[in-house]
Amino acid sequence: MLDHQLINRTLSAALSTGAEFAEVFVEDKKSSSAMLDDGKVEELTSGRDRGAGIRVVVGDTTGFAHTADLSEAGLAGAAEVAAAAARGGGGGTRTVSVGSSGVSAGATAQVPPEDVAKTAKVELLVRADAEARAVGPQVSQVAARYGDSRRRILVANSDGLLAEDDQIRTLFSVSCVATGDTGLQTGRESVGRTIGFELFEETDVAELARRAADRATTKLSARPAPSGTMPVVVGPGGGGVLFHEACGHGLEADLVAKSASVFAGRVGEQVATPLVTLIDDGTMAGEWGHFAIDDEGREAAHNVLIDRGVLTDYMWDHLRARKQGRPSSGNGRRQSYQHLPMVRMTNTYISNGEDDPDDIISGTGSGVYVAQLGGGQVNTATGDFVFGMTEAYLIENGEIGDPIRQGNLIGNGPETLKLIEAVGNDFAMGSPGTCGKDGQGVPVGDGTPTLRVKALTIGGTAA
Amino acid sequence: MAETNGSTSTELLDIATRVAGWADSGEQVEVFVAEELETEVRAYQGAVESFTSARSQGIGVRVVANGRQGYAYAGTLDSSALSETLQEARDNAAFAEPDEFNGVAQPDGVDPVAFDLFDPSLDDFSTDEKVALAVELERCTLGADQRIAGIETAEYADTRCESAIATSTGIAGASRETGCYLATYAMAEADGETQTGFGYSIGRGPGALDVELAATEAAERATRLLGATKPQTSKLTVVLDPWVTAQLLGIIGGTLSGDAVQRGRSFFADRVGEQVAVADLCLLDDATNVDAFTASAVDGEGLATRPNSLIDSGVLQGFLHNSYTARRGATSSTGSAVRAGFKGAPGVGSQALALRPGTRSRQELIAGIDDGLLVQGVTGLHSGVNPVSGDFSTGAEGLRIRRGALAEPVREVTIASTLQRILLDITEIGDDLQWLPMSAAGVSLVVADVMMSGA
Numbered sequence: 001m002l003d004h005q006l007i008n009r010t011l012s013a014a015l016s017t018g019a020e021f022a023e024v025f026v027e028d029k030k031s032s033s034a035m036l037d038d039g040k041v042e043e044l045t046s047g048r049d050r051g052a053g054i055r056v057v058v059g060d061t062t063g064f065a066h067t068a069d070l071s072e073a074g075l076a077g078a079a080e081v082a083a084a085a086a087r088g089g090g091g092g093t094r095t096v097s098v099g100s101s102g103v104s105a106g107a108t109a110q111v112p113p114e115d116v117a118k119t120a121k122v123e124l125l126v127r128a129d130a131e132a133r134a135v136g137p138q139v140s141q142v143a144a145r146y147g148d149s150r151r152r153i154l155v156a157n158s159d160g161l162l163a164e165d166d167q168i169r170t171l172f173s174v175s176c177v178a179t180g181d182t183g184l185q186t187g188r189e190s191v192g193r194t195i196g197f198e199l200f201e202e203t204d205v206a207e208l209a210r211r212a213a214d215r216a217t218t219k220l221s222a223r224p225a226p227s228g229t230m231p232v233v234v235g236p237g238g239g240g241v242l243f244h245e246a247c248g249h250g251l252e253a254d255l256v257a258k259s260a261s262v263f264a265g266r267v268g269e270q271v272a273t274p275l276v277t278l279i280d281d282g283t284m285a286g287e288w289g290h291f292a293i294d295d296e297g298r299e300a301a302h303n304v305l306i307d308r309g310v311l312t313d314y315m316w317d318h319l320r321a322r323k324q325g326r327p328s329s330g331n332g333r334r335q336s337y338q339h340l341p342m343v344r345m346t347n348t349y350i351s352n353g354e355d356d357p358d359d360i361i362s363g364t365g366s367g368v369y370v371a372q373l374g375g376g377q378v379n380t381a382t383g384d385f386v387f388g389m390t391e392a393y394l395i396e397n398g399e400i401g402d403p404i405r406q407g408n409l410i411g412n413g414p415e416t417l418k419l420i421e422a423v424g425n426d427f428a429m430g431s432p433g434t435c436g437k438d439g440q441g442v443p444v445g446d447g448t449p450t451l452r453v454k455a456l457t458i459g460g461t462a463a
Numbered sequence: 464m465a466e467t468n469g470s471t472s473t474e475l476l477d478i479a480t481r482v483a484g485w486a487d488s489g490e491q492v493e494v495f496v497a498e499e500l501e502t503e504v505r506a507y508q509g510a511v512e513s514f515t516s517a518r519s520q521g522i523g524v525r526v527v528a529n530g531r532q533g534y535a536y537a538g539t540l541d542s543s544a545l546s547e548t549l550q551e552a553r554d555n556a557a558f559a560e561p562d563e564f565n566g567v568a569q570p571d572g573v574d575p576v577a578f579d580l581f582d583p584s585l586d587d588f589s590t591d592e593k594v595a596l597a598v599e600l601e602r603c604t605l606g607a608d609q610r611i612a613g614i615e616t617a618e619y620a621d622t623r624c625e626s627a628i629a630t631s632t633g634i635a636g637a638s639r640e641t642g643c644y645l646a647t648y649a650m651a652e653a654d655g656e657t658q659t660g661f662g663y664s665i666g667r668g669p670g671a672l673d674v675e676l677a678a679t680e681a682a683e684r685a686t687r688l689l690g691a692t693k694p695q696t697s698k699l700t701v702v703l704d705p706w707v708t709a710q711l712l713g714i715i716g717g718t719l720s721g722d723a724v725q726r727g728r729s730f731f732a733d734r735v736g737e738q739v740a741v742a743d744l745c746l747l748d749d750a751t752n753v754d755a756f757t758a759s760a761v762d763g764e765g766l767a768t769r770p771n772s773l774i775d776s777g778v779l780q781g782f783l784h785n786s787y788t789a790r791r792g793a794t795s796s797t798g799s800a801v802r803a804g805f806k807g808a809p810g811v812g813s814q815a816l817a818l819r820p821g822t823r824s825r826q827e828l829i830a831g832i833d834d835g836l837l838v839q840g841v842t843g844l845h846s847g848v849n850p851v852s853g854d855f856s857t858g859a860e861g862l863r864i865r866r867g868a869l870a871e872p873v874r875e876v877t878i879a880s881t882l883q884r885i886l887l888d889i890t891e892i893g894d895d896l897q898w899l900p901m902s903a904a905g906v907s908l909v910v911a912d913v914m915m916s917g918a
Contacts, residue, residue, distance in 0.1 A: 227879065382657055
């Protein structure tokens with residue numbers, strides 16, 4: 001993507017004020033999307049973002065500048081700004097020669113989306129629209145979106161590392177509105193994979209559309225959600241968001257280092273019931289949070305964070321790992337070349353337990369069954385977290401009963417981990433997500449088998 | 464148009480006008496170009512944790528031909544990218560379906576307000592001064608209360624943004640603005656328990672920033688939650704903090720967009736002229752209000768912004784429109800096209816929402832409540848609120864109100880109702896209207912009969 005000699009000169013310029021570490025991150029991203037709404041293919045959008053971010057570290061100070069100008073002058077200018085912001089004591093000249101380490105990964109997509117005719121993408125939308133509307137007359141509105149991106153990155157740093165990756169992602173979503181006597185209700189389904197257009201060989205958009213429409217129509221007869229604290233069963237796939245919020249963010253080393261996490265200083269402790277084994281794994285080929293190298297050039301890794309209830313490790317990026325004298329765990333990510341990397345999750349999941357999912361439900365006297373979660377939020381310093389239920393039912397006498405309306409559930413991370421009382425053997429990955437932290441969004445995956453939390457607070461309106 | 468006094472703005476306008484001029488006959492072209500300079504300084508333990516200096520620019524092009532719309536963008540203003548982007552937008556348009564209401568905006572003769580959103584003193588504010596402010600913010604936050612044990616972030620940030628929009632239909636305008644803020648996120652500790660709170664100060668230029676104010680607010684928000692417990696579930700009256708009210712207004716603003724209404728995604732559809740809120744509620748969206756940090760003389764399509772009354776004395780007045788929804792609804796644009804930078808075509812939405820304030824202070828409002836909850840912050844608005852159905856459920860933290868006074872802190876609860884009910888259950892609006900760094904103003908709001916779900 002960039003001449004090696006030019007990279008070496010840029011890194012030398014970045015080190016000219018005496019910094020200990022310098023890094024060049026080059027990104028060339030092409031995106032395309034197509035949107036259908038209100039029965040019409042409304043608009044196709046395509047875009048290109050290309051540029052470099054230059055990071056200079058001295059002591060605990062990071063200087064950062066970015067530029068869309070990849071010429072020698074553009075890179076030198078950015079390097080100078082970043083270096084001025086992070087001045088070391090020494091100064092002088094340091095020669096850098098990149099290429100001594102690092103992997104170079106090519107694209108793994110079988111069918112690169114940029115090689116696919118736009119008409120083929122549009123046809124998917126039209127098909128989804130027709131299938132969703134065919135579910136019934138109550139389906140009053142359908143929006144479908146196709147999106148793909150190809151993101152080529154190059155990372156080089158003053159340690160000599162030079163690594164490249166070519167990341168292709170493809171996404172499809174359907175959102176439906178159903179109208180009935182009780183007003184309007186919504187249903188959404190999405191699929192996203194770090195693969196090319198072959199996504200649609202393994203995923204039937206018609207099936208996706210029917211599920212979204214079914215969800216909206218089912219909710220027309222939903223009762224107000226209950227209030228108060230009760231057992232909650234989360235269906236396969238969906239529960240990943242729960243762990244992402246309940247403990248995932250709290251295990252990010254940047255937050256831990258500032259004592260802004262309830263999990264700081266707790267490695268080696270039993271933080272969850274022995275049923276819980278939590279893994280963050282960027283190597284899961286094809287999954288939404290997958291990559292060959294992270295945005296600091298580190299290879300993706302399989303990291304066990306909680307092993308049978310015992311906290312084994314946090315997630316690390318270059319900066320925090322270097323300070324601790326340990327390797328990064330491959331969790332240094334950034335939204336684009338315009339952002340500084342920080343510790344981020346990849347694909348975060350709970351591994352299979354031994355319980356039969358039917359037994360988990362029938363063993364729940366009364367409570368709530370959450371079939372689909374809709375995002376969440378956590379305050380890592382207090383551990384309090386929320387997540388939304390976008391498809392949920394009452395459990396009465398051990399059976400799934402009436403649907404209930406949308407709302408949030410609230411709990412406390414460390415407390416909830418100790419209330420996981422059943423984990424099923426039906427592991428599934430959930431829907432593709434965008435994790436937001438500090439204003440940056442990155443694609444993440446998550447997964448769980450069916451599981452039961454002994455007590456969570458349901459944010460409903462019914463007494 | 465207003466604010467065409469910057470040299471860069473003029474250069475951007477030249478680019479936009481030039482590209483719009485490349486429109487073929489029978490084709491409409493809209494060009495948006497922007498350039499932004501940003502600085503962000505984060506302080507930690509008395510030193511700079513990170514210093515980011517960023518200059519970004521880009522172009523977004525919308526093409527409408529034969530009723531078909533296409534869009535393309537590029538994160539550069541290189542001359543080769545300009546024609547490529549136009550060509551790509553043209554190509555995209557060919558694959559969309561025709562819609563008779565598609566089209567870029569037409570000049571409508573409304574003059575943009577003349578106001579100055581650009582503070583030139585920002586250009587003279589040195590890097591060292593920015594660093595010093597961030598470091599001072601951290602120091603003040605840590606020193607604001609003995610129980611403040613640390614900070615997550617203490618930062619100074621500024622932005623200098625210039626943009627221009629031009630269309631083949633004759634719209635051409637440029638604008639520029641500056642903004643800067645201080646934000647701090649404090650952690651308070653007592654008896655092994657941690658609570659957090661944020662504080663901020665914002666202005667068009669550095670002269671408006673108040674370190675003490677931001678530090679004190681963060682410390683107060685964090686420390687007053689210490690000792691919080693999870694209360695029993697009950698239905699009660701809540702007082703929403705201005706921050707929470709502003710977030711609520713943002714969601715309500717979305718349901719009042721002409722787009723949501725026309726596509727059957729708003730519970731307000733067909734209700735113009737009806738009583739949808741309590742009788743003393745007046746809701747105005749007005750980007751011409753210079754006090755709003757989202758103030759703007761022109762909207763995302765280059766038309767003049769204007770005040771739009773949405774709810775007057777509780778009666779729904781109408782909806783917000785851009786040029787597409789206006790044509791489709793056989794009405795006029797309300798100057799409400801909004802766009803999030805150059806990467807997407809303009810949509811329609813609220814820009815600067817505010818409720819008409821009442822006459823009593825927050826303290827007076829609280830004094831009138833026997834059993835209630837002051838909601839200081841909410842979480843999970845994106846996951847527990849459904850603007851289509853109106854379901855409203857969020858995580859909440861704050862202080863109980865007992866016999867007219869603030870009492871013990873509570874945590875790990877939710878508050879729930881529906882957006883429709885909340886508007887009808889508002890019993891009073893405070894006098895403490897304040898513009899916040901979002902597209903709405905905050906004010907203390909009293910809402911009866913909200914379910915607080917806890918233990």
